[in-house]
Amino acid sequence: MSIDVHVHPLMVKELTDKRPSLHQDARELFDLRTNPQPLSTLLDQMKVCRIEHSILLPLDCQKIHGSKMPSNDEVAGLVKQRGKELIGFASVDPDTKRTALIEMKRCKDQLGLRGLKLNPAMQGFDPASPQAMEVYEEAERLDMPILIHTGLTFSNRFSIQHNQPIVYDEIARKHPKLKVCLAHMGWPWVWDAVSVAIRNPNVYLDTAGTYVGTPVEHLRQVTSTLSSRVIENVLGERLMFGSDYPRIEMNKMFDAVASLPIRSETLQAILGENALAFLGEQ
Amino acid sequence: MRGRGGVTVVIERVSVKSERATQLIRIMEQVQRVVEGSGVKNGVVNIFTLHVTTALTINEDDPKLEEDIARFMVKAVPEDDSYAHHHFFRKDGRMAVNAYSHIRASLLGPSLTIPLQDGKVILGSRQVIYLVELDGPQTRGFIIQVMGE
Numbered sequence: 001m002s003i004d005v006h007v008h009p010l011m012v013k014e015l016t017d018k019r020p021s022l023h024q025d026a027r028e029l030f031d032l033r034t035n036p037q038p039l040s041t042l043l044d045q046m047k048v049c050r051i052e053h054s055i056l057l058p059l060d061c062q063k064i065h066g067s068k069m070p071s072n073d074e075v076a077g078l079v080k081q082r083g084k085e086l087i088g089f090a091s092v093d094p095d096t097k098r099t100a101l102i103e104m105k106r107c108k109d110q111l112g113l114r115g116l117k118l119n120p121a122m123q124g125f126d127p128a129s130p131q132a133m134e135v136y137e138e139a140e141r142l143d144m145p146i147l148i149h150t151g152l153t154f155s156n157r158f159s160i161q162h163n164q165p166i167v168y169d170e171i172a173r174k175h176p177k178l179k180v181c182l183a184h185m186g187w188p189w190v191w192d193a194v195s196v197a198i199r200n201p202n203v204y205l206d207t208a209g210t211y212v213g214t215p216v217e218h219l220r221q222v223t224s225t226l227s228s229r230v231i232e233n234v235l236g237e238r239l240m241f242g243s244d245y246p247r248i249e250m251n252k253m254f255d256a257v258a259s260l261p262i263r264s265e266t267l268q269a270i271l272g273e274n275a276l277a278f279l280g281e282q
Numbered sequence: 283m284r285g286r287g288g289v290t291v292v293i294e295r296v297s298v299k300s301e302r303a304t305q306l307i308r309i310m311e312q313v314q315r316v317v318e319g320s321g322v323k324n325g326v327v328n329i330f331t332l333h334v335t336t337a338l339t340i341n342e343d344d345p346k347l348e349e350d351i352a353r354f355m356v357k358a359v360p361e362d363d364s365y366a367h368h369h370f371f372r373k374d375g376r377m378a379v380n381a382y383s384h385i386r387a388s389l390l391g392p393s394l395t396i397p398l399q400d401g402k403v404i405l406g407s408r409q410v411i412y413l414v415e416l417d418g419p420q421t422r423g424f425i426i427q428v429m430g431e
Contacts, residue, residue: 030377031375038299041420
């Protein structure tokens, strides 16, 4: 079983054909200049690296940009179209308060979306605000794991003040049944993210994204900081494979993760078993 | 489009889907279809890729050779090298991580020109036209332009 926990269905042609503004929004907000590709490109990349499932992550940027990228319903539509290969998450804006909580329940119960994606910088909310706390509480109650952006955001239009991983220590401690993934290992605050994961068994990290070169170069930098020993012994049960597609091709990130100097059992855990635990299937 | 002196120019954008990171994709059928549809009997067909990490080439019709060429390109321009291109590329809004794909594409080139006679492309008995995917899998586009009379 292998799972990519970090896929953005941003430049999916089936969606941009129906809603052309999504293409423009992705250009403006994500600075993404690549052209839309059909969903089959994602599926082909999955096939090349034998990834069986991908988690699709929308982002509710209605407040900041007047757009949902894509919307929860659009993600649910893609999942319905492909069946088991795709797993959908939802996204809400905590600052919409009660509306966010209602939407979470609708997404879980009616759309079959399994978790929640948040990005404090790009959505413009404080992850320690009372309204964000209500979202964490509801996610715990609904058994919806949260994958949250931590670390660098390339665009300097957003403050990265709220992307620091350390804030999730308090949240993970308050909500021990809530599973939280600190995406991108919090890069460059990798040790902060690792510290939160070490202390809290409900905190996961993902490998998504590359900030200092190719995926191989990026992971080499991360592992030279952490050492393979930390990955083996400390993060073996908590690190998950994520690509950040389409910011990085899934097969390139897969090759980089597969080349890490770690035991094959640890690699298997990173590629799938830990994601199953994150999703509550183990 | 018929120009002065009875020259016809037909241009069509065609898409193909690659399934591997590096792959030779036969595009003979697409080229012949556009040539036949153009009504041009004698002239040339220009084929031009719209991407900087694909190329066009002509070689022998042999799947094993396709594998060899793909493998050679990977070996000739290694992925694990220090490339200046691998930085945050504002134009794309993402890290540039594929200098080797660009270099491989430059080695092969972005276009082909093939003569036409009696409404058919003139190729040697062993020649096949390929689009070379160097950063797949993706959906790729290329231009087929037929000129002649």
